[in-house]
Amino acid sequence: MKRYIIKRAISFIPVLIGVSILCFLLIAFSGKDPAEVIARHGDMNATPELIEQVRVEMGLDGSLPERYLKWISGFFTGDFGLSITSYRLISEDIAEYFPITAGLVGMSLLWTLVLSIPFALLCARFKNSIFDHLTRGITIFGMCIPTFWLGFMLLIVLAVQMNWFTVLPEPGIKGYILPSLALSIPTICGIIRLFRSSLLSELSCDYVRYAKARGLSSTRILLCHVFRNALPPIVTVFCQYLGTLIVGSAVMEAVFSIEGIGSYLISAVLSADSTSAATCIVIIAVVFIAANFVGDMINRFLCPWIAGEHNDT
């Protein structure tokens, strides 16, 4: 187990290096000269000499590999340089915006856990009942709801008409309720469907028949025996959604006028602030890879017998 963890962790290093090189090339070929933008910020009529001076000051005069090493070392020292949109240190921006998005995503994950598992269990327990059919019908549409539209609908009904919430974000946890709910609905619907079919395929296994023969009730079999065995695909997907949710939160942040890392990334892209953008993208990729890794570990912990199957493939 320990050896496996170390092996997996090491195997992520080349992928991360690849991701960072890809992002860096994006900076290098974005066509906008950061030195010129910063020089012109201080002085509209910046002379070429001044721009050149800024370039040297910011260490942008080196060759591509040199600049890459400088930028990548930022992930260890915390110094990514200056953002050309906010004129602050990129690390400061990220430190300010990241917790907001993390809160939003965290709350969405909480909604997902709380809402999807009971529904899936009920669907599997009462297979082909009206409840099951209804849930399946609703979830297939729910998976296709554009989150930004759902966000607006929630705002229209709950904020504009009912006045339970405000359209502009409220301080504290209340401001997160609507965006996180809108963000998580498609995820919830997807997970309900997946978990239901995972539970059903487990329910057709021999050990379930044996448990039935022993006289255990269906509910008990479902909760005590099948539940755990049906979890691995859900854990995998759940962890995969994490990265998607961070980016999806960019959309929610635009709808609910929240300032988080997602909207920061988009505004950085729109204003060609490629250093900030690439830094954000690498951070999101790190979170994504880490989440997949954690999901993998949870699965091995839940069902150690997967390990054997996994090594074969």
Place this chain on the structure above:
Amino acid sequence: MIHKILKNPQAVIGLVIIAAVLLTALIAPLLAPNDPEAVDVMLKFGKASSDYPMGNDALGRCVLSRLLYGARYSMGVSLPILGLLSAIGLFLGTLSVCGGRVMNTVLDFICDIFISLPQLVVGIAIIGMLGDGFVNIVIAIIVGMWAWFTRMVRAYAQVEMGKDYILAARISGCGRLKLVFRHLIPNIMPQFIVFITTSIATTILMISTFAFLGLGLPSGTSEWGAMLKDASSCIYNHPEMLVYPGVCILVTAAGFNLFGEALRDILMSGEDTL
């Protein structure tokens, strides 16, 4: 096969929605009562009338016409994307299975890199680099999604390659190209078509998301996501403007999803449908 599809109500509903949207996209100019781009400020937020069946938007443009033309953007961008993605996926996926060990490792590594970047992020970055435009949206979504298609084809192909009929074909002297085109691809097609159909829903949502974020399309385009963005400023006075485009996106995406999932049930009944 067709008989089985027609007997499945979910598949029929999905097909009807898909056909309706495709037809709307094709004959939008005939259906639309007005020019979707014609601005008439006098008619700002005009009520529904015989000339404008669903009223007018903030610039006095006909809402119904804009919604109908929106189908063109949705279909016209997502279908070419899916065509290209399928071709790329089939080519690289089979190449990685049949092209030897080095090819497999290299492709797998590149896929790993792209898969660890969420699709929307890649898309946003590409549009940021290339600028607005239809072709750029297509490129952005393809760069964001090709690795998933390649992975899928590779996974399907790996399962098929282990089967006896491939071995039999090899023993009887079947060349590598012929093996891929005559045996491998036809046999992974059913699963791949299911994957493609459900991916269309994802692509439609992604295009609207780009348009909503103001990436890729010029402002004022009658794309559904862009219409939502334009309408978001009048959430207090005219919330109904926000409802229509979202319903269009939802129904279109759901049509493909319904059909795709029903197709999966039909094709893979008896197998593990996870």
